[in-house]
Amino acid sequence: MARRGGFRTNAPKKATLIISLILWLIGLLDGLHVIHIPGNSGNLALGFWCLVIAGLLMMLGSVLDAL
DSSP states (O other): OOOSOOOOOOOOOHHHHHHHHHHHHHHHHHHTTSSOOTTOOSSOOHHHHHHHHHHHHHHHHHHOSOO
């Protein structure tokens, strides 16, 4: 009979949550053209990468214990 323990996720730490929230807000505001980030040329979509990094931080923070 198979064990039912399985894979469990954890709640991310407060620091990870705050950092990803700040990155998410920067990405959202840049995507909506509310703020202008200097040096943000057409090919360098800094707001998009802030959203990607925020999402990755949240996923890693829920999978890894120390993050």
